[in-house]
């Protein structure tokens with residue numbers, strides 16, 4: 001699903017009005033109905049509900065919503081926040097319509113007009129929407145502050161009042177902190193950025209049938225991966241397939257004290273459909289790996305505690321692994337930053353021609369040895385969390401700047417970057433960013449990153465296009481986490497649970 005900016009959303013509204021065609025007032029009615037359908041599914045008509053409306057089209061939506069909820073016998077009180085002398089046309093139409101069904105419309109001009117809000121109430125926030133053009137001030141600001149202090153459940157219409165949809169807010173801006181945001185047609189970029197979590201709450205997109213042709217043609221670097229889109233990326237398996245069909249992956253993982261990372265990445269790789277897997281671990285990890293992951297071939301490193309890339313001669317292999325022998329290579333989980341391991345990266349990276357997966361301390365070694373970045377095979381997948389990405393690049397002032405840095409980095413180095421977190425962002429060499437829709441805070445636990453490396457390496461080994469591998473792998477990994485959270489709650493989740501919950505159908 002595309003994420004469009006405010007100008008595009010406005011143009012999309014206009015395009016729909018002209019090309020469908022539909023009168024603006026009817027489009028507003030459609031939006032209000034879509035909101036109300038969602039609302040009646042979530043709140044019974046026994047809860048006192050206060051709805052705060054601004055004077056623009058967001059407020060117009062609010063007035064239409066109030067009328068539709070009154071028809072459904074919701075106990076609604078309507079408050080119009082009068083911050084300006086002029087109302088939008090569609091606001092005025094809906095104001096007239098609402099007055100035909102209720103006398104109970106209050107006007108908030110001064111602080112004393114703001115009603116008390118009790119804890120068992122619902123507040124619908126329709127003060128300002130995507131037309132926000134300056135910070136909330138005066139009576140708008142006081143109303144927002146009162147709503148935020150209230151112990152009620154808050155639902156924002158389209159977007160929290162005061163929140164910019166596609167650019168940073170100032171630290172001092174006063175913004176509604178909703179429990180839910182019900183937005184029209186497409187998500188806003190603001191919703192997927194970490195700093196905005198409290199200004200979005202749980203968000204839902206409702207379909208209001210805006211014109212598909214405009215959406216199809218609109219140019220945007222930003223996408224939100226929906227389940228059906230991820231599922232389309234999945235390769236069908238041939239009935240006559242054999243293990244050679246699904247590639248041979250090599251994982252270079254683990255160091256003394258971190259062999260668990262090697263085990264997790266190896267298990268996840270095998271659970272993600274790879275045909276054959278070889279795992280190179282320091283000698284200290286040999287028995288552990290052979291026991292914990294009997295399906296994998298283990299190549300012990302010549303070094304007892306860290307990876308050097310040189311195999312243990314006792315294992316009968318005289319040569320370093322030839323990267324060309326493998327369909328995909330994943331490096332990083334648990335490897336540490338020993339100088340021998342850096343030397344291994346220096347040896348191996350220039351020899352690899354196929355996209356590889358780079359994670360954890362391999363990323364930190366790249367940060368400290370940036371010349372290696374230039375040598376990465378094109379379309380390699382890097383999987384930093386924000387701190388690792390900051391080490392690779394620079395500090396950022398806000399999430400929007402972080403996105404710019406992310407896109408620039410992926411383009412410059414011709415790599416795919418999976419910036420991990422809520423709504424993990426997959427940045428492509430072509431400048432696109434795909435935000436993931438699965439996952440939950442339970443995944444913030446040791447080892448889940450190692451699992452992701454295994455998953456991505458398996459997909460590359462099977463011949464997935466690297467961008468598709470990243471988008472699909474991140475989606476499947478998050479979905480596995482969601483399955484675990486559903487079964488046992490997010491708090492007790494372990495990386496091993498995530499591996500067990502991986503499914504590819």
Ligand SMILES: NC(=O)C1=CN([C@@H]2O[C@H](COP(=O)(O)OP(=O)(O)OC[C@H]3O[C@@H](n4cnc5c(N)ncnc54)[C@H](O)[C@@H]3O)[C@@H](O)[C@H]2O)[C@@H](O)CC1
Nearest residue numbers: 013028031056057058128129130131132133134135136158
């Ligand atoms: N245009 C359309 O066809 C549709 C619009 N819809 C609704 O319309 C909203 C956008 O409506 P508008 O463009 O009228 O904008 P808003 O309703 O967000 O804002 C109204 C006006 O307030 C002024 N304003 C901006 N920032 C302010 C501030 N901080 N304090 C006081 N005044 C401020 C601006 O002049 C702005 O145009 C969407 O969020 C959505 O809720 C929906 O009805 C769907 C269809």
Ligand SMILES: [K+]
Nearest residue numbers: 125128159161
């Ligand atoms: K709003």
